[in-house]
Amino acid sequence: MSKHSVSPEIDRLISLLAKLPGLGPRSARRAALALLKKPEALMKPLALAMGDAAENISTCSTCGNVDASNPCNICATPTRDNTTICVVQDVSDLWAMERAGAFRGQYHVLGGTLSALDGVRPEDLNIANLIRRAGEGRVAEVILAMNATVDGQTTAHYITDHLETTGVKVSRLAHGVPVGGELDYLDDGTITAAMKSRRPF
Amino acid sequence: MSKHSVSPEIDRLISLLAKLPGLGPRSARRAALALLKKPEALMKPLALAMGDAAENISTCSTCGNVDASNPCNICATPTRDNTTICVVQDVSDLWAMERAGAFRGQYHVLGGTLSALDGVRPEDLNIANLIRRAGEGRVAEVILAMNATVDGQTTAHYITDHLETTGVKVSRLAHGVPVGGELDYLDDGTITAAMKSRRPF
Known part of the structure; x- marks a missing residue:
């Protein structure tokens, strides 16, 4: 991003969004623009939700949830x-x-x-x-x-x-044919596992 | 998302993230988890960057930038x-x-x-x-x-x-073959436009 044309606030927002999984530089720019177009309806609530989660959410010391x-x-x-x-x-x-x-x-x-x-x-x-x-x-x-x-x-x-x-x-967990799955699209390992673990009908 | 198992803070974060372009429900969950795993390094800075942008960024009344x-x-x-x-x-x-x-x-x-x-x-x-x-x-x-x-x-x-x-x-802007583009992958309209606007070599 050219240093002359984009404000540092927007640049920072884009580079932080690009750190989210599934967002590359291009989709981070799109997401930033979507946020900038809806400051009240989307950007502020999301900022609040993130601040809220960062303060309140922790890892369960028993199970790791x-x-x-x-x-x-x-x-x-x-x-x-x-x-x-x-x-x-x-x-x-x-x-x-x-x-x-x-x-x-x-x-x-x-x-x-x-x-x-x-x-x-x-x-x-x-x-x-x-x-x-x-x-x-x-x-x-x-x-x-x-x-x-x-x-x-x-x-x-x-x-x-x-x-x-x-x-x-x-x-x-059992291995086998996914419900709704078609044999033709399954790998050999899954078909072999499903055959081995076949059940009476 | 089951109401019994996920805290409302996380549910809210996920549903807001899912409103960003390019993020569906699944990638919103992934993004939320990535944020929850890095509360100090990613979630708080992003929340601050969004709050900052929501306060400071506006549309230029001259050009619309x-x-x-x-x-x-x-x-x-x-x-x-x-x-x-x-x-x-x-x-x-x-x-x-x-x-x-x-x-x-x-x-x-x-x-x-x-x-x-x-x-x-x-x-x-x-x-x-x-x-x-x-x-x-x-x-x-x-x-x-x-x-x-x-x-x-x-x-x-x-x-x-x-x-x-x-x-x-x-x-x-001129229509024509994109730089680095291959003719075989171009549509007829682009090739026709590039031919019509051909330039002396």
């Missing part, structure tokens, strides 16, 4: 089944599980996966806390819901190994 | 050629012209194009101001730099008609 309270709303809800812990890579996966509404137990957010390539070691993730929670006696089952990627499955294996001493049941 | 001062920095720079006005659809086009650095005159931002489909009439755009500026005697040339779309060219024709009485020279 982000929420306005600590322990988070999920950990603190007494009606949720606290004998089952679903382990997810990231908060976005927890949100996806909650949107699906298929699980009413507790969560544990790892904050990523083990990765030799990116130098992510077990102590960089929220794993020690998980082993501790699983060993507290209340927990009967740990469901590993990591992504079905190499790093996700490596992490699942590592956690399974370290949960052995606690004696809790460890399960993982 | 957005800037911290009114008249804007471009209108107020005495070293810029004030005998030439480049007419653009939007502020983003002004920014694109400035990045290219190919023009050192004044601008005029229309704020859109005439559109029968979207019900945009001449009085909805910053056109009357342009006719007035062009008629002030100082201006020698108006360069129409609207997009090469049907609506852009309709607008260019409308403006040309209404500038006739002022006697200023009206020009438009």
Whole structure:
């Protein structure tokens, strides 16, 4: 951006917006313009919402979720089944599980996966806390819901190994044909997994 | 998003982010998480930058540019050629012209194009101001730099008609092969235009 023509306030707004995932320099400029065209209806409310979230949202020290309270709303809800812990890579996966509404137990957010390539070691993730929670006696089952990627499955294996001493049941999400999916568009690994785990009709 | 699991602060942040162009519900969630993970390094500075911009940035009453001062920095720079006005659809086009650095005159931002489909009439755009500026005697040339779309060219024709009485020279950007462009990927209209406007080598 030419230094002569754009005010430093706008330049700063664009460069900060460009740091958001999914926004490149071009879409950051578009977003900045959209904000500048609606200062009262969009820019001020968004600035307030961000300031508000920055002040009030923290990471749950039990499960790693982000929420306005600590322990988070999920950990603190007494009606949720606290004998089952679903382990997810990231908060976005927890949100996806909650949107699906298929699980009413507790969560544990790892904050990523083990990765030799990116130098992510077990102590960089929220794993020690998980082993501790699983060993507290209340927990009967740990469901590993990591992504079905190499790093996700490596992490699942590592956690399974370290949960052995606690004696809790460890399960993982089923592999298979996505609901609504077409065989022709699926990779070989998924079809093989779906065939292996076939169920009586 | 399930009402039970996500705090209202986060829900509000996500729904406001989803109003930005280029961000859908999914990428808004990703952006919100990225912000929540960096409250000090990204969320607070962005909130401040937005609040700052909302307070300080306004539309230049001369040309329609957005800037911290009114008249804007471009209108107020005495070293810029004030005998030439480049007419653009939007502020983003002004920014694109400035990045290219190919023009050192004044601008005029229309704020859109005439559109029968979207019900945009001449009085909805910053056109009357342009006719007035062009008629002030100082201006020698108006360069129409609207997009090469049907609506852009309709607008260019409308403006040309209404500038006739002022006697200023009206020009438009050249059509032709984009620099770095390959003929095989160009549409017929562009190739025809480039052929018609061919230049001695």
